[in-house]
Amino acid sequence: MRELIITEFVSLDGVMEAPGGEEGYRHTGWVGGYFSDELGAMRLDEQMAAEVLLLGRVTYDSFHGAWPARAGDPMADKINSMRKVVVSTTLGSSPWTGTSVISADVVAAIEAIKAEDGGPILVIGSRRLSHFLLAHGLVDTISLQVFPLILGSGARFYPDSADKLDLTLVSSRAIEHGVVIQSYSVNRG
Numbered sequence: 001m002r003e004l005i006i007t008e009f010v011s012l013d014g015v016m017e018a019p020g021g022e023e024g025y026r027h028t029g030w031v032g033g034y035f036s037d038e039l040g041a042m043r044l045d046e047q048m049a050a051e052v053l054l055l056g057r058v059t060y061d062s063f064h065g066a067w068p069a070r071a072g073d074p075m076a077d078k079i080n081s082m083r084k085v086v087v088s089t090t091l092g093s094s095p096w097t098g099t100s101v102i103s104a105d106v107v108a109a110i111e112a113i114k115a116e117d118g119g120p121i122l123v124i125g126s127r128r129l130s131h132f133l134l135a136h137g138l139v140d141t142i143s144l145q146v147f148p149l150i151l152g153s154g155a156r157f158y159p160d161s162a163d164k165l166d167l168t169l170v171s172s173r174a175i176e177h178g179v180v181i182q183s184y185s186v187n188r189g
Contacts, residue, residue: 002114004054006123006130007046007143008157015154016127019147022062027151034147036176046143047078051119054110056129057088063124064096085113085121087129107136114138131159139186142167148178 009019009031018025021032055063063079070076084099087110091101102109110133113121123130133139144157167184174180 002052002116002118002121003140004110004114004121004123004133004138005046005050005141005143006133006139007043007145008125008130009145009147010157011147011149011151011154013150013152014156014158015151016125016157017154025154027154030149030151031147034149034177034179036179038175039145039179039181042145042175042181044075047075047122049119050122051083052113052121053079053082053084054113054121054123054126054129055084055086056126057086057091058128059125060084060086060088060091060094060099064094064099068096087126087132106132107138110138127155127157130157134159134165134186135161137186137188141170142184142186144182144184146180146182148180 008016010016011030015027015030018028019031021029067076067079071080080097082098084094084096085102086094086099087102087106089103091103093101110121123133130139166187168187170183170185172180172182
């Protein structure tokens with residue numbers, strides 16, 4: 001059975017929008033001054049351990065627009081060669097190696113992937129998809145890289161919900177530049 005892990009860069013107030021410099025956002029590129037070799041190594045280890053990359057359409061477009069051109073380093077080679085699954089009702093298909101599209105019966109399709117033997121399923125970015133996965137009880141672990149700044153506005157990782165979500169802290173450690181890496185398991189009631 002595969003573990004489904006959501007991993008996100010978030011500000012202290014939970015904003016996950018445009019951490020890397022994506023155009024058209026008020027606070028774009030906010031990760032830059034806080035990024036370190038230690039954080040890069042952590043993200044590389046996480047990516048290398050994963051066997052499936054699960055993405056929403058917006059993050060897929062961003063990744064497909066960037067990663068194929070970055071061949072030659074371990075992160076790019078892993079992302080470009082691994083199995084990628086995109087949840088989208090508009091994409092149809094993808095020319096990117098190893099990519100398939102889920103357009104209907106999303107819960108059943110993801111449950112089937114989770115039921116397979118193998119390494120983790122990793123969700124990066126994909127805010128709407130993350131909210132959907134959390135609402136449907138499909139997430140096993142949330143890995144947050146919390147940056148020491150408050151952005152005050154922008155799309156947040158935490159979904160608006162009338163229901164609470166109980167988590168158990170698995171690990172927490174501060175690294176260079178005040179970034180805190182936190183891992184939580186999702187408690188299913």
